[in-house]
Amino acid sequence: MSPVILAKNVSLSYGTNRVVSSASFTINEQDFVCIVGANGSGKSTLIKAILGLIKPAAGTISFGDGIKREAIGFLPQDVKTDLNFPATVSEIVLSGTLGRLGLKVFYRREDRVKAKEALQQLGILKLNNASFSNLSGGQKQKVLLARALAATSKVLILDEPSNNLDYKSRKEFYATLKKLNKSGLTIIMITHDLDTEDLIGNKIISIKESKVKCLATSDYLEAYR
Amino acid sequence: MNWFFEMLSYSFMQRALIVGVLISVCAALVGVSLVLRKSSMIGDGLSHTAFGAFAVATVLNFAPLWLAIPVVIVASFLVLKLSSNKKANGDALIALLSASSLAIGTMAISLSSGVNIDLNGYLFGSVLSIGWSDVWLSAVLAVAVILLYIFAHNRIFAITFDEDFAKAIGIKTHIYDAIFAVICSLVIVLGMRLLGALLISSLIIFPTLISMQFSKSFGRTVVYSVIVSIINFILGLSVSYLIASPTGATVVLVNLVVFIITSIIRWLRRA
Numbered sequence: 001m002s003p004v005i006l007a008k009n010v011s012l013s014y015g016t017n018r019v020v021s022s023a024s025f026t027i028n029e030q031d032f033v034c035i036v037g038a039n040g041s042g043k044s045t046l047i048k049a050i051l052g053l054i055k056p057a058a059g060t061i062s063f064g065d066g067i068k069r070e071a072i073g074f075l076p077q078d079v080k081t082d083l084n085f086p087a088t089v090s091e092i093v094l095s096g097t098l099g100r101l102g103l104k105v106f107y108r109r110e111d112r113v114k115a116k117e118a119l120q121q122l123g124i125l126k127l128n129n130a131s132f133s134n135l136s137g138g139q140k141q142k143v144l145l146a147r148a149l150a151a152t153s154k155v156l157i158l159d160e161p162s163n164n165l166d167y168k169s170r171k172e173f174y175a176t177l178k179k180l181n182k183s184g185l186t187i188i189m190i191t192h193d194l195d196t197e198d199l200i201g202n203k204i205i206s207i208k209e210s211k212v213k214c215l216a217t218s219d220y221l222e223a224y225r
Numbered sequence: 226m227n228w229f230f231e232m233l234s235y236s237f238m239q240r241a242l243i244v245g246v247l248i249s250v251c252a253a254l255v256g257v258s259l260v261l262r263k264s265s266m267i268g269d270g271l272s273h274t275a276f277g278a279f280a281v282a283t284v285l286n287f288a289p290l291w292l293a294i295p296v297v298i299v300a301s302f303l304v305l306k307l308s309s310n311k312k313a314n315g316d317a318l319i320a321l322l323s324a325s326s327l328a329i330g331t332m333a334i335s336l337s338s339g340v341n342i343d344l345n346g347y348l349f350g351s352v353l354s355i356g357w358s359d360v361w362l363s364a365v366l367a368v369a370v371i372l373l374y375i376f377a378h379n380r381i382f383a384i385t386f387d388e389d390f391a392k393a394i395g396i397k398t399h400i401y402d403a404i405f406a407v408i409c410s411l412v413i414v415l416g417m418r419l420l421g422a423l424l425i426s427s428l429i430i431f432p433t434l435i436s437m438q439f440s441k442s443f444g445r446t447v448v449y450s451v452i453v454s455i456i457n458f459i460l461g462l463s464v465s466y467l468i469a470s471p472t473g474a475t476v477v478l479v480n481l482v483v484f485i486i487t488s489i490i491r492w493l494r495r496a
Binding site: 051052069074084091092106131151 | 261263375376377379380382383386387389390391392393394395396436437440441442443444445446
């Protein structure tokens with residue numbers, strides 16, 4: 001498997017606190033990586049650095065051939081929008097393609113096709129013209145995942161995606177992620193390390209007291225349980 | 226309809242109508258993003274800053290517009306910068322800015338002697354204060370804002386809906402924030418003399434809230450906001466002419482009545 005993301009001696013700070021010290025890891029094509037650690041351990045800071053939203057205090061994060069930072073699909077922890085935000089599902093999912101649009105002003109036919117494919121992939125094409133504010137929590141999460149899928153065909157980064165989901169929706173959501181991973185997508189997901197049901201990937205990146213370890217899931221479970 | 230043509234036979238009413246419509250368009254466009262990002266109070270803070278700058282400029286015998294525009298733009302950048310700083314309390318800062326600017330403006334006017342200042346006009350607006358320079362400036366601003374919305378509406382939607390995601394896909398959100406700050410400042414400074422420092426921010430807020438009552442998409446909300454804003458302004462200006470009431474207050478009340486009616490219709494539909 002070819003490398004998709006390579007971190008070399010990366011150190012990250014949040015304010016004056018050093019949350020990640022000299023981390024090195026490689027994420028390969030079709031890996032499903034779960035990032036675990038206590039609250040405030042630096043999980044979100046690490047994915048922000050991968051997404052280019054913050055600069056590492058030291059070290060480098062580079063990408064494999066054909067991977068552009070703007071074309072990484074991202075599902076934030078929560079979208080802090082107005083409850084009555086007037087937006088249709090298609091408006092939201094199409095906005096995922098903006099990273100590839102460059103200087104172009106209007107969506108192209110291929111962007112609309114990509115957005116529709118993302119909805120179809122998640123089985124929510126019928127919601128295309130629905131109002132986002134009228135959807136259930138599980139449906140909203142799927143729409144935001146579709147937006148992330150519209151942004152990428154290679155790497156998906158998710159920040160605690162199961163936070164606002166009930167048990168059934170979470171199971172369903174994880175099953176969808178596994179299916180997407182099997183279809184070739186590399187997935188990086190922040191999750192709780194308290195619940196082994198959430199550790200659904202093949203690799204774990206654990207952050208504890210600013211030290212980062214990258215292990216196979218089975219090794220992690222053996223070492224820490 | 227004779228009264229409408231009679232109203233337009235006065236050149237000051239023609240100027241008020243043109244500036245009002247152009248500013249309504251700009252305020253509605255920028256208002257959608259500000260309201261949906263829960264930043265509409267910025268408009269209130271900046272309008273009070275504009276009042277302070279206008280009052281000081283008049284007392285010092287400067288051209289008010291040319292002092293108010295840079296002062297309000299600087300204030301908008303300051304508010305924006307501090308609002309994005311999680312350690313700073315954005316709401317408190319806006320309240321501080323509003324109160325301090327009002328105090329500075331009122332103090333400047335009260336300490337000045339021999340300067341004839343229409344305090345009421347600054348606070349509540351006056352159709353008589355609109356000159357042709359306001360018309361041209363408003364026209365240039367409206368063209369710029371409309372072009373921005375035509376060419377960047379998809380990106381504006383992405384930023385308004387989810388700023389973190391917009392940043393992650395490479396949209397330079399800080400550039401759009403800066404553009405919004407400048408537009409908001411210009412809308413307030415140009416519209417303030419017509420509607421007043423205490424009322425201009427309603428032009429930013431009401432059209433969005435009204436159009437959100439009957440629109441489920443962002444694109445339609447933007448278009449409806451512009452239409453609602455223009456109609457309500459013309460209605461407010463006309464009523465104020467007919468019953469000789471203050472223009473700013475009448476426009477705000479027309480917006481309030483429309484907002485109440487649309488809210489009731491929405492509530493009845495859902496019931």
